Amino acid sequence: MQFKFILRSMARNKVYAGINILGLGLGIAAVLLIFQVVRYELGYNKNFSRYDRIVRVVTQSQSSEGESWNPCVPIPAMFAIPDAVPELTQVARMREFWPSISVPGAEDGTPPKKFLRKDPSVAFFTEPSFFEIFDLEWLAGDPKTALRDEGSVVIIRSEAERFFGSWQAAMNETLVLDNVARVTVRGVVEDLPPDCDLPINMLASWPTYIAQQALYYYDDNWGSCNSSNQVFGLLADASQLGAAERSLAKVGEKQYAENSSTGKADKTHRLQPMSDLHFSDKLNNSAFRTITKGRLKVLSFIALLILGMACFNFINLSTAMASQRAKEIGVRKTLGVGRGQLLRQFLGETAVVSVLSVALGVAVARLCLPLLKHISDVPVEAPFLSLPQTWAFLVFVTIAVTLLAGFYPAVVLAGFEPAGALKNSVGAVRGGHRAWVRQSLVVLQFSIAIAFIVGTIITLSQLHFIRTKDLGFDQNLIYTFYYNNDSLSVAKLNTLKNRLLQAPEVEAVSYNTDPPSSGNSWMSNFAFPSNAEDADFALQIKYADTDYPKTFGLRMAAGKWYDPSDTMKQAVVNEAFLRKMGVEKPEDAIGEDLKLGGRAGIIITGVVQDFHAFSVHQPIAPLMISTQRDYYYNAAVKVNPGDMAAAARAIESAFDEVYPEQVFEGHWYDETIARFYEDENRFANACKGFGVLAIFIACIGLFGLSSHAAARRAKEIGIRKVLGAGTAGITALLARDFIKLVLVAFVLAAPAGWYFMNRWLQDFAYRIDIQWWVFVVAGAVALVGATLVVALQTVRAALADPVESLRSE
Amino acid sequence: MLSIKNIERFYKTGPLTTWVLRDINLKVSEGEFVTIMGPSGSGKSTLLNILGMLDQPDAGEYLFFDEPVHRFNEKRRSELHKHYIGFVFQAYHLIDELTVYENIETPLLYRGIKSAERKAMIADVLDRFNMVAKKDLFPAQLSGGQQQLVGVARAIIGKPKLLLADEPTGNLHSSQGETIMELFAQLHREGMTIIQVTHNEKNAQYGTRLIQLEDGFVRDDAGVARLNV
Incomplete structure (x- = not known):
């Protein structure tokens, strides 16, 4: 019987029930997706029984x-x-x-x-x-x-x-x-x-x-x-x-x-x-992918925030509408209901909403599963609903949501004094005391939403900064591939180079160990000049031929590139090297020699302008580039602008001609570099996705609250209109209360957003400064969203015929 | 059956104290049909709510079957109330989402009565009130008189010792009101103790005793026969 009662009262309050189920459903979907990510990552390597x-x-x-x-x-x-x-x-x-x-x-x-x-x-x-x-x-x-x-x-x-x-x-x-x-x-x-x-x-x-x-x-x-x-x-x-x-x-x-x-x-x-192995931030593994437990905790925390926001909607709407239920509760109390029975009834009602929301959440999560790849490494085909853990988690979520969303309203509702409740004075007298809870929850929701927007703008700005930053070399129109450096293959490198250069698309070809920026590093102890003591830090080294600067557009600060050689005789160093070694004028370094490992007398012929040898997470370190032909295994081909696919095909066919037995696998260099920032991209995507969701959940909650406020104040609005108030004035009157809350949320969220994003940015040696407009935009987005939602309701209320609302008594 | 001594009820608003009930003393025996009358704001409904244990006095004693209700916690009051008292309201106060049948059933559910027994009890009451055909309708589908019939049915289904009615005919046409009052008279004849609040002198005549309230004091308390003279 109770179940029927719940369905009937939901049918009577379709809009509110819809808001509750939609908000909770979306929140639960987000939680489920994050659960899938966390479960998947935590399950790593458990296939080994001696794990x-x-x-x-x-x-x-x-x-x-x-x-x-x-x-x-x-x-x-x-x-x-x-x-x-x-x-x-x-x-x-x-x-x-x-x-x-x-x-x-x-x-x-x-x-x-x-x-x-x-x-x-x-x-x-x-x-x-x-x-x-x-x-x-x-x-x-x-x-x-x-x-x-x-x-x-x-x-x-x-x-x-x-x-x-x-x-x-x-x-x-x-x-x-x-x-x-x-x-x-x-x-x-x-x-x-x-x-x-x-x-x-x-x-x-x-x-x-x-x-x-x-x-x-x-x-x-x-x-x-x-x-x-x-x-x-x-x-x-x-x-x-x-x-x-x-x-x-x-x-x-x-x-x-x-x-x-x-x-x-x-x-x-x-x-x-x-x-x-899967969670270390210090040590890599053979899959080249780790995720720190800290990151998983952040994700879980985001899930909790989103679910909390959706539960707040439920709490707010239930308590706001409490006055409408006051009569029912009063009657039940005169009929002898116990407090426990009432609590159970209200929690039961919430449980029904939870179950429906979980059902919606599961459906939405299923649909959104392919989107997971934008924020994580979880493959789409990873088991999800077939897992007993997922079902156990769903049961847990249902219970958690029921208690989280239902407990406070149940206590409030069950606490009504029957005599007052029957007089229907509850909304007027007691509602005022409880309004601060609702207001706090709205403020909290909008704070979270604004913080997400701040996060989104800052991550996107930083990514834009990275993408457009002058790395000190060209990353576009360069096609790279590995080749075997056994002596037989090496003997044919000149043939390959000549064959490549015959192709009209090709401008330059360089053999080297690594492109200017790569995940690899070669390091060695060194002395500068040769007869000095070894420096107390290691020097970064790249080995490359003489076409390297032309291929990658490296710029010289002084001197010239070294002469062709099969072994290490001459070298160029970067400006960071000079700074670290205390050489003031680049020209002063030219002609000096250095000792690398045990090998003395490597002559510096030039100084190359600083470029990023790693991702922008790391500062530019002292670096030396020299020759060592038998170390090279990477080829880089600069092509001219035009049909890039055709250029790639030309390069592959040249390779196949020279090395018919070798497997060819080429990559565009700018794509390789973009992959350095996969993690940041995912973080930005997560911010974007969850930010939109947070704003949406906050706004539908506000929609419910404002429509309820408009209904509750219908009589007041009617009287004001009869007394000559205009539509704009009434809209403003109703909207003001909610807009104030968003402003308070902004004041709370801006410093929190600044703090967390500033911490995130510390991970980058090269980063943007957080601009004041970021907060203005975030606040404006929240404010515009909230205003639109509230205006929708209040304008309708303001336009209503006052005769209608005043006739009811 | 019940007695109250020196009952007081007041609201404090800042330095002001507004008295609703002052120094009320009252004894009601089993089988009485008491009418409480008085102008608006005289404290009739508050007194009724206190008698019905929906509201508590700020001072004074309340003995119900010799039990000191004023010392009980909410749970024990709710127990007493559940087993001994039925309520009828001016505005009917049916639960809109429940059918006639379910509305009448609700108090039985709260008393933990078994399903089969519930069915039999409800069938009896529906039959007695001629409402069998309407049992699956919702309150909004009934006339005011019919809604109040359901309200009375719901109040008496648990066979309470005491029936409290707050302006039971206040929202009804006179003919509908008469039906309800006839029903009350019949219940009274069957031995039920009834206390009603009303503005209507005609309704008061169904009772055996009339209490007049004014500004929170009992102004007059007498048998109804004197009024009839």
């Missing part, structure tokens, strides 16, 4: 610049670890690599099949103990022997299907890695799930790595710490982490002290639990 016992050995370094972390382990340390750390029951040496893969052609002349690398994916050289740490599902092959011999690989099912049509056909077939290493498939395992930081497509045996030393930079010196050389281990018990770290601290202690300029060990090895 809580798996650790990664990492390196913590100390220098005058502070502490830094790297997942690297020097190869000799890898060999020392199993004996030095008895707490690790299994240890697997691993070397990340990203091979191009092809299936060789047959004797009968069928051409080789080349396969583009899927992103994200990673291959590892590793050893059989890997399978004792990470459980994989074997379709074919034996985990004990599959990675024993040189030239053995294990591939995942989808790659096997891609290369050979079916995984059954893959066993004992041959693949060629990076056009050089011939390997045989000795095992096929099931694909790893997408929420895994080891997006493995292939595992190759450790002896294969040693056999291809040159190709994969195998370097077994204690001084060489390459972030691709990693060690994973398995603890006997998760609680032994501390003990294992203490044992681990002894590994390399002596060697690191010998290698250090201070004579004290500047590095020590630590353990990173698997449970931290």
Whole structure:
């Protein structure tokens, strides 16, 4: 019976019920989407059954610049670890690599099949103990022997299907890695799930790595710490982490002290639990994607704010309309209802609204699932409604919303004194006391909305700043691709360059290690001049040929670019280098020499103007560019404006002609750079989306409140009109109360928005100043929205025929 | 059945004290049909609300079946009230979202009466008031007289000891009003104690006793027979 009653009273108050369900439904949809993101991210790597016992050995370094972390382990340390750390029951040496893969052609002349690398994916050289740490599902092959011999690989099912049509056909077939290493498939395992930081497509045996030393930079010196050389281990018990770290601290202690300029060990090895792999802000993983728990907390907090805002609407409307229910409550009280029964009735009513809102929220969230990719990495196909966790969460949300939205109104309504309630004086007498709660909630809602708008404007301004900032080099019209730098391929580089330059679209071609701005960094200790002591910080290095400045439009501050050379003889430095070394006039540096690592006498021929070697998060650091032909593996091609697709095709066909057996994968450089700011883009998108939602929820709440106020004051409006008040005057009278609240919200939200966005901006070494107009715009958006919504109601009330409203008594 | 001693009720607005009831003493025995009359603002409705435990006096004692109601908390008052008192209002005060049947059923639900028993009780009352055909209608679909019939039905379904009525015919045509008053007279004959507030002298004649209020004091308290002379 109660359910029927609720539906009937909703039908009588369609607009208010609609506002409640729409507001709560949208809020719940946002919460569900954020739940999906948080659940997905928190679920990372749980596919490994020994998740809580798996650790990664990492390196913590100390220098005058502070502490830094790297997942690297020097190869000799890898060999020392199993004996030095008895707490690790299994240890697997691993070397990340990203091979191009092809299936060789047959004797009968069928051409080789080349396969583009899927992103994200990673291959590892590793050893059989890997399978004792990470459980994989074997379709074919034996985990004990599959990675024993040189030239053995294990591939995942989808790659096997891609290369050979079916995984059954893959066993004992041959693949060629990076056009050089011939390997045989000795095992096929099931694909790893997408929420895994080891997006493995292939595992190759450790002896294969040693056999291809040159190709994969195998370097077994204690001084060489390459972030691709990693060690994973398995603890006997998760609680032994501390003990294992203490044992681990002894590994390399002596060697690191010998290698250090201070004579004290500047590095020590630590353990990173698997449970931290996805959430670290210090250490990257093989999927190149981490998200801090802090970010997840911010998202959860946003969800809570949005849901809170929607609940406020419900609270406001229910208490505002309490006077209409006063009679019903009074009657029920004279009929002997208990306070508990009344509370239950009101909570029951809220529960019905919650259930309907959750249903709407689920539908909206389903529809919006594809939008998630704009604010997160969650794939659209990730399970959502099929998960029991999602359903448990829905039940939780229903209960939470019922209590959050329903409890206060229930207490207020159940507290009516029956005698007063029946006289209908409740609205007039008691309503005044309670109005401050409603007003505070409206203020809070608009504060949140305004803060979101401030956030949106500032993130978008910063992104615009980044996009339009002069990075010190050209990023447009440059096409880049990697090539193999084995001696055979290197021998044909000149042919490729000439072939490329013949294409009418191509203006310049440069071979180098990295474009001016990239995620990679090469660093070395150095001395300037050569006979000085080593500086107490490392120098950034890029290796590039003489066409590098022309290709990327680098500008010289003094001197000239170095002469062509296959090895490191001459170099250019940047202006930051001069500032840091205290050289005042660029000309003074020219002709000086510096010592890099152990190599003295590198002559500085010129000073290049500062450019951003990393994202604008980081300040411009001292940098040197020099030649070292056998290090290059990146090609950059500057094309002239025009048909870019045609230019890309011309470049690829030139490549195919020179390297028919190599896989070609090119990228436009400006897109690569844009990807540096993916995170910021997502943050801006989240701000935008949630900002619009926040404003919308706040406005429909205001719509309900103002329409109720207009209805409640219909008689007053009628009397005023009879006394000669104009429409404009009455509209202003009604709107004033609400507009005041938005203004108060602005005063609260502006400093909060400034504080948080200022903190966000601190992450950028190069950033905008927060302008005062940002707040004016944010306030204006909220004010205009609120005014429109309120005006809609109040104008109608003001235009109403006074005879109608006065006749009712 | 009930007795009140030195009941006072007042509102304080700043330094001003507005008296609604002053020094009211009253005893009502079982089976009486009491009428309270008096000009507007004399405190009739407030007195009725206090007797019905919907409002509390600021001073004085209230004994209901020898129980000190003035010392009870809300929960115990609500218990007494639920089991012993029925209310009829001038404005009917039916719940708009409930049908006739459901309105009458509500007090039984609050008393936790079983479904089968409820059905039987409601069927009896509907039958007695000739409202069987209208049981699925909503209040808005009924005339004022019919709504008040539902109001009375709802008030008596729980077989209260005391029926309180605040201007029960105030919003009705005279013929409809008569029907209601006849109903009250019949209930009185069946032994129900009734206290009504009215402006209407004719209605007062259905009662056995008349209390006249003025400015919060009892001005007169006498048997109705004297009025008839």
